[in-house]
Amino acid sequence: MTTQRPLHDLRLERIDGDAKLVAMISPCSFMYPGYGLQITVTLNGDDKHSLGDRKPMESATEAEVQALFDRVKTLPCKKCQAPTFDRNPAAIQTDYEGQCRKCINDAINSMMEAERQRFERELAVLKAEGKAKGFTHHVAAVIHLHHGDDYIYDFFTISDDAPSIERMIAKRGSVVTNDYRIEQL
Ligand SMILES: [Zn+2]
Structure with missing residues (x-):
């Protein structure tokens, strides 16, 4: 020792x-x-x-x-x-x-940045398609489950009416219905 x-x-x-x-x-x-x-x-x-x-x-x-x-x-x-x-x-x-x-680190950062840009481009395409179909808004909601992990639920609407948006979120089983971001198309 x-x-x-x-x-x-x-x-x-x-x-x-x-x-x-x-x-x-x-x-x-x-x-x-x-x-x-x-x-x-x-x-x-x-x-x-x-x-x-x-x-x-x-x-x-x-x-x-x-x-x-x-x-x-x-x-x-x-x-x-x-x-x-x-x-x-x-x-x-x-x-x-x-x-x-x-x-x-530089390589990982540029890979993540490229991934983020790809995601943004795909989302922009989806939004353009939604608008062409007559939708007016895009909603990104966080679905909070009693059991299980939270996840993001994306959907299009034909109005920004909060009660109907919250009903759509509730239908997914979310215990919180006002945790969402809405964007006009
Ligand atoms: Zn080096």
Whole structure:
């Protein structure tokens, strides 16, 4: 048990090209009995990567921590060349392999934005069709069920008469009938 105390404060550093790597033992290794040795490595104070070997914490040594740290490699992001972790491809099977965290976030954000725009376009087409059929309003209501998840119910109306809209919402079994947004077509 004499080796455990200093490991709390152990901090290893390494410069790897443009990357400054700092390794510390993950808090869970100390908090959970039987969790085993795991380190968390920070890259340039930002991106984090954890790696463990399940060796018992009770007998862990600084040399074992160093050996884990030595296994952590970096490579240039395949998009922007900034240093990023060379993550184990078997552990992380994504389309973003080899990209830094910023490029991954950028890619996810533009994918979500494209999805949102696609949704808006589809809704605009539906509204135009509804208007052509003689409807005057589009209603997006939140259906609140006694049991089960809330969901959005979209429909067209030929007036903005609140009582009749609330009746249509009630017919879906919603316990709340005034949680809706109405828009003129
Ligand atoms: Zn990048």
